[in-house]
Amino acid sequence: MCHANTLIMLESSLYPHVSVDCVVFGFTGERLHILLISRNGTSEDGCYSDMKLPGSVIYENEDLDDAAYRVLHELTGIKNIYLQQFHSFGSPSRTQNPRDKVWLENSIHMKIGRIVTVGYVALIKIGQKLQAFSDRYEAHWCDIDDIGTLAFDHNIVVEKALAYVRLKLIEDPIGLYELLPKRFTEAELRNLHEVIYGEKVDIRNFHKKFSSLPYIVSLEEKQQNVAHRAARYYRFDKIIYNQIYR
């Protein structure tokens, strides 16, 4: 076999690998959450446990978008959501942390020099059952303000995703409604605006705009068992929305 293995090693570190990473945002009605995979391993400094974005290398004959949907499904069980590509990350140093290098070699079974990753973002109603496919890949919803230091450059990826969402919602606010459950209160939507844009909005001015939107329809139901006046529920009407804006 004459060094065939050595050759393969050389090759696989010479050419960049391409991966996709998914930043999936969810919303509880109060706080913004993000879907992370817990990662356990050992490195020079002993055992560790930390978090990473759901992501993986793409297949040989797979489109980037397809890879993102596949990976998200494989790692979390999530299907039927819109993923949007927002940025690619290719710094040679992004896979140079020793902990990350060891983890990559163990999980991809290959020596890897660098990985260019393509970032995808989704807004999703929180609370879908998350399917855990193995003990190593366990998906969790984490409060965005409490994610600590993630694997690779994933903190940067998350920041960039948030910036993209803010910009993108200017041209089409429909993404916001993906972040809410079927029925929601006005305050929940107001909270969502505040966590995404990072600033308080005026309650009465918000109400004025909210109540003028024809595609927000009011339901009969109200909150129950709350220690204050119960708020009315609303729903987002996609049909009316599409009639107006598509």
Add this chain to the structure above:
Amino acid sequence: MCHANTLIMLESSLYPHVSVDCVVFGFTGERLHILLISRNGTSEDGCYSDMKLPGSVIYENEDLDDAAYRVLHELTGIKNIYLQQFHSFGSPSRTQNPRDKVWLENSIHMKIGRIVTVGYVALIKIGQKLQAFSDRYEAHWCDIDDIGTLAFDHNIVVEKALAYVRLKLIEDPIGLYELLPKRFTEAELRNLHEVIYGEKVDIRNFHKKFSSLPYIVSLEEKQQNVAHRAARYYRFDKIIYNQIYR
């Protein structure tokens, strides 16, 4: 050597290659232009000559941004501009056109299965001397409405770049001023708006906003040798702009 070459071939088509492509927009005062490289080659159906975006595969240890600057400089001589990443393209079919496959093998000297490319966009004052580095890589400014069918999926890349520019200019119009020469008339800026957004703007309403911008300063000079009343020149004052918006 026992099939070592075969192995290399397998490897290089197994792992995706990563390239960058640059969409560089320029503006004459009337029409939007884009920087393209002419490509000559032969394929099954004889000689051909067509155009492609300036782009190339990245080096082993090169950041994506660095690669974009390097490639643009190598192919066109352009330096010192802002390039912004806007989207990545990775469809397996994007490198399957026979003409493109042959061209790739000749220019990269390697059999390549697929290339994931990262798109960069820049707005640049037109008219900088373009440096031609070889007979095969000759850079030209082409009218955006007259670029025909480009190599690979580059027509799609250009479309996406334009959409990105439109969106991006909402949050920061400074990019627009990169597209204009040092001194420009109000009509030139108005034309630029019209070609970028693809619709007529009201002359007087535009003037009202234009003349209220503190960072647009009027010069004494006027147009010369025009067959009508000469228009006044203005310039963009970066210092005033930064004082207000940074």
Add this chain to the structure above:
DNA sequence: ATGTCTTATTGTAGATTATACACCATCGCA
């Protein structure tokens, strides 16, 4: 010199949208 052609330059009125701001209602619970 005069007229014609082409583009430059400028304002106003009305509609729409954004902002600032405070009080009463309702419900659970002690």
Add this chain to the structure above:
DNA sequence: TGCGATGGTGTATAATCTACAATAAGACAT
């Protein structure tokens, strides 16, 4: 029954957007 917490609502002012047309300046042809 009263307190604590959140829900729900209007008005006045400022700022911005929209629609719209007549005169000015220079080049050129006669």
